[in-house]
Amino acid sequence: MPRLGYDERAAALLVFPVVAVLLVVAAFPILYSFWVSLHDVVLTRPLRRPFVGLDNYLRVFADERFWIAVARTTVYTVVTVAATTVLAVLVALLLNEAFPGQRLLNALLLLPWATPSVVNGLMWKWIYDPSYGLLNGLLVQLGVLERYRAWLGDPDLTLLLIANAAVWKQMPLAALLLIVTMKAIPEDLYRAAKVDGAGAFRRFLHVTLPALRPGLMLVLVYETMISIRHFDLFLIMTQGGPGDASFTLSWFIYVETFRSLRFGTGAALSYILAMATFLLSYLFIRFLGRRL
Amino acid sequence: MSGAEDRRAPPPGRAAARRPVAPRLGRGLLLAAFSLLFVLYVAGPVAWLVSSSLQTEAQATAVPPNWLPPEPTLANFEAIFRAAERVVTYETRRQGDPATGGFLPTGAQNLLPSLRNSLVVGLWVAALNLLLSLTAAYAIAVIDFRGRRATLYTVLATRVIPDIALVVPLFLVIRALGLINSLAALVVTYLAVTVPFTIFILISYFEGIPRDLYRAARVDGCGHWGALRQVYLPLSLPALVAALTFAFLTSWNEFVFALVLTQNVEAQTLPIVISGFVMDFTTSFSFVNAAGVIAIVPPVLLAVLFQRYIVSGLTAGAVKG
Amino acid sequence: MATIVCEGLTKRYGAVTALEALDLTIAHGEFMVLLGPSGCGKTTTLNLIAGLEEASAGRLLFDGRDVTWLPPHRREVAMVFQSYALYPNKTVFENIAFPLRLRRTPRAGIERAVRAAAEQLEIAHLLDRRPHQLSGGQRQRVALGRAIVRNPAAFLMDEPLSNLDAALRLSMRSLIKRLHHQLRATFVYVTHDQAEAMTLADRIAVMRGGLIQQLDTPEGIYERPANLFVAGFLGSPPINLIEGRIEDGAFRRAELRLPAPRAEPGREVVLGLRPEDVEAPAPHLIPLAGRVELVSPLGSDTYAEVSGPAGTSLTLRVPKGWRVREGEGIEVGVDPARLHLFDRASERRIA
Amino acid sequence: MATIVCEGLTKRYGAVTALEALDLTIAHGEFMVLLGPSGCGKTTTLNLIAGLEEASAGRLLFDGRDVTWLPPHRREVAMVFQSYALYPNKTVFENIAFPLRLRRTPRAGIERAVRAAAEQLEIAHLLDRRPHQLSGGQRQRVALGRAIVRNPAAFLMDEPLSNLDAALRLSMRSLIKRLHHQLRATFVYVTHDQAEAMTLADRIAVMRGGLIQQLDTPEGIYERPANLFVAGFLGSPPINLIEGRIEDGAFRRAELRLPAPRAEPGREVVLGLRPEDVEAPAPHLIPLAGRVELVSPLGSDTYAEVSGPAGTSLTLRVPKGWRVREGEGIEVGVDPARLHLFDRASERRIA
Amino acid sequence: ARAQAGGTVNFIGWSAAVDQVRAQISAFERATGIRVNYENFPWAQFRTALVTRLVGNAPIDVSWISDAWLPEFAEAGWLAPIDDIPELMKYNAEAAEYCTQSMRYRGRQYGLAYYGDHMSFMVNAELLQRAGIAAPPATWDEVVEASLRIKRQGIAEYPLLLSLAADTWLIEFVSALVFSHGGRFVDERGEAVMADPARGAVRAARFLREAIHTHRIVSPGAVETAEINGLRAFGSGAHAFAIVPTYRIRALNDPSQSQAAGRIRLALMPKGGPEGTNETCGWIRFYGMTPGAKNDRARRERAVRFIEFFGGRDTAGNYSMQKLLLTDLGLPFCTLPLNEDPEVQGFWTRWAGEGGGAVIAAQSARTRKKDVISPWFGEWVETANQAWQSVCLGRAEPEAAMRAAAAKWTELRRAFR
Ligand SMILES: Nc1ncnc2c1ncn2[C@@H]1O[C@H](COP(=O)(O)OP(=O)(O)OP(=O)(O)O)[C@@H](O)[C@H]1O
Ligand SMILES: Nc1ncnc2c1ncn2[C@@H]1O[C@H](COP(=O)(O)OP(=O)(O)OP(=O)(O)O)[C@@H](O)[C@H]1O
Ligand SMILES: [Mg+2]
């Protein structure tokens, strides 16, 4: 059967600009770092960078630090993504209501997101500071705490506290995506659910939540993608410490690449992380996406 | 045929029964409580940022904390807005002392130019991003072409590799393009960084637009471009606002790429300049916070401008069933 | 079961008044059909009864209780939406089961009820599909299914059969009738199908522009339309209307003369003659002759457009077994008892 | 104007076959009505003709040109969607004007065309509203308006009048008819309304389960249904079907005996009698007696359910002017020429 | 005089002393006619930015370099030796030996100093006085004793302040502790000895652990206290003792920057344990030249003049930059002749108190460079940092932690061959 291919041609034309930009800016770096991951590139030995196949990957798997990093990354990512998502749903529900002042709250929502990451990191580090931090100040003034204490220095809390700083900053995007998804839910469905006898909570459960699927997919995919690779907060707040309490994969990659100058294993680590990220995203998309 | 209107005079208006207050009150209280929590959580830290930017360094690091500025001072802001490009010589150099309030980190004069750089980059990225991702998202969401899903996954896959691994090769690319230390370098980089996800945002929204509308447009005589412009564009305003905000703020926030791709005030963006205030010898938190406050203002203003496009019921009444 | 009382219910959308001071009492277990031209406020009425819109004025009582401000999910009414409003993420089964789930019906009970409903609606083979995989008529039946599995105080149905074929519509109609008999629930039903309205309704409310024009039994509405509008609205093809005046106890228009004993002399009137109210000429009938202009065979019946006496143009149903041809003459008989007379100024029925 | 030829058009959705090897030729300027039960593939056929779905197999020709893969906007067809598919962001005016704008019609021309169409559709007062501010029937008319302002090669209309009241439907019907006469464009029209189908169609295609059952003129379909399905599908209330066998040139079932001269003896058959095909008894008619079980007055007509001879249950239209009561006897006459005979096994028409 | 030489020098540094650098650049440009293209990044991101540029072959001529990076950068071929450039080598004669040593790798010298400093032991004289302690403690045991006394009297919750956050400063802080305990990380042959309980590293680790967990004289928050936060905390007057880079003395005694101003005094690094010495750890930062600059005649000439002007004497023959850094920021220098400068002497007296200058000089003479500097330092120090932090957190035995650090050292050293 002859196929005219109008659709194919239109699609190609419409997708082309993006592909072009990505080819120019993204393709080379990605392929280059993949090439590096297959070679023993250690910058302190510039003259030898032999092809080593998957050796870098094997080396990484054999490194106990890798497994520590995997554990830290898992905790951090799960906490961050879960907290962001839950908070975002709540915030979206609030801001999707019509009430006086709702527009103001909508504007406030942008505040954390618009705070530059550098400022965000410093601000939270300051808030957590053991000798003049606000958290200490607040808790002492409220009588919860007797005297100032170390927060980030407590290895059991470090990841959670960094996660909190991350959640604070990331939640607005997640909430915005969910709000936008909510705005697209046909009013008719709520009307049907009301008539079917659903109160506010059941309407949320049976109408809002299912309809939020695409939004949740966006949120989960994006938050996973960035949380699992989060880096700047660690640089500013703990540098992997105390001990190895915040030694995450992305921090490991940074250390391996820019501190140890081992570009080969750094790239291999990056690709391992990339695979994990992609797999997770794929699962979210397949699970929550409609036609994707 | 029916000549005169047969309109019964409306019966004397029986007013509707008074709407009961209790349920409204309950809802109001609930909303108020949640709003309060929301404001505390979201705006609390920023409020502290503002408050500390109005304090001197010593006041800001006092124990117990000064929640409100004891003697509000605009010195930090004045410093930023007064800071002018100057020739630094032995005579005009500054000897740092962060606590006096008169302290001004070197580079303060770069803050406003970098604000401009950030704005320019952000707006370009947002605009170009929209062009690129709208078309691509439309193609992927609406057109049934071979490789539809593969395209999406490939595009997304460009964003799974940690930035830190891409820094060096990206530097090589931008250098090869001769764009080092230019805003254009940042614009293309951020496009590549943001486009995959904005495409994704738009796709997931487009899929929710009734397909019969697309069909109607096609039958009425729209090609794909027409359907995109006439149906998908106007009906996805909220998603467009989200995507725009995302693209803008991502460029606004981005740090690592800007760090390696720019060299000076010609192209440096806000985060780079602000992080430059965090110096080895003298860091003024109150000043950094003042800069942070200034950095927050433009995007929030923009957001307020665009927020009215985030509305519901855009497709109400379009289709039945 | 519920008595539904609307007291001066009014609904305004900005400058548009969709419903104007509606007074309507629907008895326990009554089957009320709302009839009226497009945009007359039928859907609005249902929405107000269901609580989906806020009344601009007026009160609504269920069994004497003021429910004007009661939220819809506390009202225990089932509704079939004109736009279906199916849950796109749920399968057909889940769509129909949803109201039952909300009422914590046991799993087995739900299964049984949904299957039974689907069986009756002839969509049992579609239970696993999602709404977007259904045809228009199938969707409409799912919407109907979602209502009929319930046992509410009142059913509100907004043109629930409009997209079904005649055969299916017939069986759905009897399904609804059975449901009504079984549950004795109150029904408020919107339809444009005269056969549906006539067979289902205990009473019909004919509406126009947000106002009720006539509220009566089906026969009452059809045989004694309260005004020109109601007369013209029911019946397809519609009633023939002829303007004239009463003289000497008879309707007169030029050479046309028809007996009208009870009418006040000198009045300007409109005479109504339904197309189907003509028969073969007979002694007890008034003869009516004309020329056939156009013949439309509808299968079951044939209609003819006839240029009648006094410059009138009439649509008549050709009596069974007759063969008529365009351009030929025709002569029929009319039973004077089946003529309708309306005042031309007030448009009200005279006789 | 276009001849539309479907050659083996097939559409599958996964395991579901919506349309199976459809062969259909629609001539230049023909008015083709698609008729069939819900879910039989009517909408699918329109979608394929418009190019909105990809055929799984088969070809589509417009005027002999293969357009199977031609994108919809190059096909110059206008379509009224079953779901209306109005542009929610555009006003009614803009909705109707949209196809004209796309064709770069001059501003004044658009204004005129849209106003004229709106006038005819009785929605001229709604031109500034947006779709969500309209009632169901008003939306449907906007959808219709968007099609009729155009001058395409073919009109595809999917139940365009289903949500309109009878009066409006009648005037819309004649509007469409006029349009057809004026433009002599090809029409493919889906409806469930028998009157619409009969009055508008040049030919009717009766479909079932993705297959065409009969393709014929309206009279042909009604009077000579090709099989049991078609016979049962048209007519409301539907045809009465009585099973029996042919003996001695007559249909027999127990004591019931009706002449059937042309039928092959010994065959198992089904006899069809339409409810309206009974009259007052007369010498040239076959008498038929029974007991009235249920009377349903529809206004224009009254139907009776009658338990007839040989344990049959028949629905009959009560001849004009008769008064029947439930429980009483009734006797009517049947014209043998109006009886339908079908083979019981193949369900095909015999005579 | 020699103006109009023209051309540009590309110089890259971290965001420190920016105004001083720019002032000097103005002078340099005026004096030589060579333009300077000056880029700076925050210290935290400096290595990332610099490495990227170096890998990407960006046209850098001169860069600030930390002594810790020297072996790595030299091995990577990013730094060119300058010992064949007499204009620069002549300054060795006037430089502290320790500084020159710190810029050497495998026998070659790679630059001229930007500044050189060491970790100092500082006390808050007022708190000592309030606690009735006459003289600063001379050993770490005495520090513990004094701290406990101060703590008991409620004068300070955590009398000893240590900044042990996991950043680039950590190795310098712990090296000071280790050296003062008479310990070494590595011996002269480069073998790891840090795990040897007889050599000071383990003893230092044990001291840390006890100070935090047994005596509670050091805050558990030390592991998140970065150098600058430590400075603020000490300046707030809440601590009696601290290890602080010497140059901080200026800020600490500046009333506009510190509440404890005027009360901070310097003392020799306490001795730890039986083999204890007063040794401390020093470091230097220097001007390095890239091979790209060195291999191009014109660029090389400009770079040499730049380095000389900044790291040596300016065209007028003065050590202007060094003096600027000292007087503005308190940064100590490597150039011995400046010690005789009355202004410099006045500076020390003003900010470090009477005799302060002498303590600095004495401590300076007891300064060792980090013995762990090596081509694998960058990689090893991550492990070492974790080990030290684990000790501070009480999550690892000092011996085990040092063994882990030693093992890593040995492994990396072997692998490098
Ligand atoms: N996306 C789909 N997936 C699976 N089956 C589908 C899909 N779309 C339609 N069908 C099925 O295809 C058949 C034909 O559908 P179509 O819409 O053509 O019916 P129709 O004749 O228009 O019916 P109606 O009168 O109810 O509108 C139906 O049985 C329907 O369930
Ligand atoms: N949101 C709205 N804004 C303005 N007018 C509205 C709105 N909704 C409905 N209307 C108008 O109110 C009137 C009544 O609408 P309603 O839907 O009740 O009509 P209906 O009787 O159900 O008609 P149909 O048979 O066409 O469905 C209509 O004229 C309609 O145009
Ligand atoms: Mg309606």
Ligand SMILES: [Mg+2]
């Ligand atoms: Mg259909």
